Amino acid sequence: MNQVDVIIVGAGMAGLCAALEATEQGSRVAIFEKQDTIGGSSLLSGCFMAFAGTNFQERLGIQDSTASLIEDMLTVGQHQNDEALVEAYGKHQLETYNWLVAHGIQFQDCQAVSGHSNPRGHTIIPEQAIYTLRNKAVENGAILYLDSPVNRLIIKEDRVSGVVYEQNGEKKECFANSGVILSTGGFSQSEEMLHLYAPQLDETIRLGGTGNQGDGLKLAASVGAWLIDFPNLKGTYGFHPNSSNERKRQAHTFYKGGIIVNEEGNRFVNESISYKLLGDAALQQKQRTFQVFDQTVMNESVKNDALYDFDLLYSENLIVSADSLEELAHLLRIPTESLVQTVASYNEGIARGKDMYGRKTLTHTFGSPLPIQRAPYYAMETVAAMLATYAGVRVNSRAEVVNPFNEVISGLYAAGEMVGGFHGAGYMTGSSLGKAAIFGRIAAKQAINKLSDRNLASKNC
Ligand SMILES: Cc1cc2nc3c(=O)[nH]c(=O)nc-3n(C[C@H](O)[C@H](O)[C@H](O)COP(=O)(O)OP(=O)(O)OC[C@H]3O[C@@H](n4cnc5c(N)ncnc54)[C@H](O)[C@@H]3O)c2cc1C
Structure with missing residues (x-):
């Protein structure tokens, strides 16, 4: 026709x-x-x-x-x-x-x-x-x-x-x-x-x-x-570097309470903002970045969800875990002291109601951040995808x-x-x-x- x-x-x-x-x-x-x-x-x-x-x-x-x-x-x-x-x-x-x-x-x-x-x-x-x-x-x-x-x-x-x-x-x-x-x-x-x-x-x-x-x-x-x-x-932050169209592996633990750190073990952004803006911030680091979180966040895993099925990524060894932050830093090959200090100051910020990057919520205006303090601790190397x-x-x-x-x-x-x-x-x-x-x-x-x-x-x- x-x-x-x-x-x-x-x-x-x-x-x-x-x-x-x-x-x-x-x-x-x-x-x-x-x-x-x-x-x-x-x-x-x-x-x-x-x-x-x-x-x-x-x-x-x-x-x-x-x-x-x-x-x-x-x-x-x-x-x-x-x-x-x-x-x-x-x-x-x-x-x-x-x-x-x-x-x-x-x-x-x-x-x-x-x-x-x-x-x-x-x-x-x-x-x-x-x-x-x-x-x-x-x-x-x-x-x-x-x-x-x-x-x-x-x-x-x-x-x-x-x-x-x-x-x-x-x-x-x-x-x-x-x-x-x-x-x-x-x-x-x-x-x-x-x-x-x-x-x-x-x-x-x-x-x-x-x-x-x-x-x-x-x-x-x-x-x-x-x-x-x-x-x-913009790129979209949240993917494991091994992701492909055939095997998309994405986790947004930061919207459930995780933080994002660079290879130096330092935070660099308010994690609650749009993942497109997180993509910009991560690319500006010009180094590897990681999501870091604890068991409280892990418990928020949602089965079969594209962004929140943390258990799936853990079962595939894309999320790694350790009993202490020191051990986690060792696994990620990032400075131990700095990761421990980053988490301590993040937790302090929550207690004081004043985060150094202005984080007040989990995502956008929704939810309240919780301290990262419940072992085991978890991390996933994360990149931005176009x-x-x-x-x-x-x-x-x-x-x-x-x-x-x-x-x-x-x-x-x-x-x-x-x-x-x-x-x-x-x-x-x-x-x-x-x-x-x-x-x-x-x-x-x-x-x-x-x-x-x-x-x-x-x-x-
Ligand atoms: C991994 C991933 C996760 C995403 N997650 C979400 C999400 O959770 N929520 C959300 O809102 N968005 C998400 N997006 C974005 C969203 O999927 C797309 O923006 C949306 O599906 C686009 O729909 P569309 O109909 O415009 O295009 P598409 O679904 O891409 O369809 C376009 C079609 O046009 C065809 N085409 C191209 N050129 C021609 C041509 N010359 N002649 C004939 N046909 C042609 C293509 O082959 C294709 O089949 C995601 C994207 C990806 C890749």
Whole structure:
């Protein structure tokens, strides 16, 4: 079929939510996916989606609200976020959570993670979520083309009206009545773009969907899109150095009460801030860094959680333990006296209510730090990973791509990780999968509404 209503480029969380929304509204949809499997980074993700005021939270007795979620996003983003996009997230987040639940997405748990003033990281099982969305969209009539990278956009009568894609080595065209939605993810797998835009991250380990090579940014740029947010490219702190896409090993003991020290055994940062900012701080050290914690924190391990399953990492010898801090320092090959002194002064700070790095909470404004004093003691060597880029195409709150003069590029929409401007200088956990779902749906609705407007206008002519 080379004429549909909506073309979607990329089958991750954003593209599949767009596809399901569009097919539910009766549109004919074609989804083009570059790889031979769907899911991109969404399938590899740590599972958290940020929603507030849900019935899941209510069942756990967690009080939260859209206003608090918005405030956290803006605070964590140091008010460098595009407020209109954050407002749109707030406006549609609860409805999108309920929409996902109604379509069979199973939420498992709810945790306080980076940037949360209340536990609002709702966890999904990525395979369950991605394949459920795909199955429903395909049941509704969406056609999914695998191994079919989109290489060019087609412009007709000043509108983006189709795409050129490749299939079995052949170039083909497909046209869309309503519009083209780009949802190709970021460029965490493009060494060329990463080095160009974020050379400071050359040393980070690389994770993310294999197909995420910035194609959507290039396609949008080719028709005049404004690209923004590159200075905010950051690594994510919390990974064991042996991590890979096949074996992601991450622990955020610092959000449960651990501290972070460098090779000299010294702390260097307030551990409760966004893990993107922790990534910056750790990279500036230019040396190995470690999470250090005690049995009290170890007891907070959450089975099967992407960030908090400390027992799993311990069982794989990625977290090491010792009966005393001296012995731990020896294992890590860092100065004993300095580690002992660092922990003592951290504990003293807690007792006095005055931490030398200003730490007052566990994560963001949530929780209270506890002294590190209960043997055995634990540590994990930890690095930053480049796993998601978040810089890219500028869109308005209707997911329409705009040019440098803030004018809408007719027929072109973008959603998910390839959009810039949303997170600002930091990052609230769960807001990337969250924005992929929310703005994927917004893009689909807007494309369909625009078509009805155009049809109405042509009838009236
Ligand atoms: C290890 C890891 C952990 C993470 N944890 C979390 C988390 O807990 N919470 C959270 O909110 N975020 C998390 N993220 C970030 C989040 O997963 C992504 O930002 C989000 O899934 C992006 O969704 P998307 O739909 O925009 O892109 P993706 O899911 O990456 O999908 C993009 C798709 O587009 C395809 N594509 C690319 N180019 C083309 C082309 N030219 N033609 C056709 N198809 C193309 C790709 O192959 C891919 O399948 C994590 C990321 C990683 C890697």
